[in-house]
Amino acid sequence: MGENWIKACDIEDVDEEDVIRFDFSGRTFAIYRSADDEFFATDGLCTHEKVHLADGLVMKNIIECPKHNGRFDYKTGEAKGAPVCVNLRTYPTKVHDGEVFIRIGSAS
Numbered sequence: 001m002g003e004n005w006i007k008a009c010d011i012e013d014v015d016e017e018d019v020i021r022f023d024f025s026g027r028t029f030a031i032y033r034s035a036d037d038e039f040f041a042t043d044g045l046c047t048h049e050k051v052h053l054a055d056g057l058v059m060k061n062i063i064e065c066p067k068h069n070g071r072f073d074y075k076t077g078e079a080k081g082a083p084v085c086v087n088l089r090t091y092p093t094k095v096h097d098g099e100v101f102i103r104i105g106s107a108s
């Protein structure tokens with residue numbers, strides 16, 4: 001599907017080591033800002049039950065689900081412990097002129 005960058009937010013919308021929810025086209029995503037000021041994007045819902053990860057807690061490269069405290073590495077999407085066992089899908093991000101974009105077009 002080629003380049004399909006969607007603006008998710010402005011950089012100042014996300015604090016360092018925090019996450020926000022971004023809804024687009026009937027889907028929900030989570031946008032993370034790491035302590036070293038990089039941006040990452042994953043699916044917005046936990047793979048255990050459909051809970052918004054943006055309501056969870058960011059610790060270093062980990063997002064902790066607010067419901068059962070399942071953990072994922074938000075940089076890779078890797079599930080990091082019970083009860084989550086299915087990885088999160090991740091999406092490429094880029095920053096341009098103070099705005100954060102994610103590329104979701106090639107996701108199946």
Ligand code: FES
Nearest residue numbers: 046048049065070
């Ligand atoms: S809903 Fe996320 S760990 Fe259960």
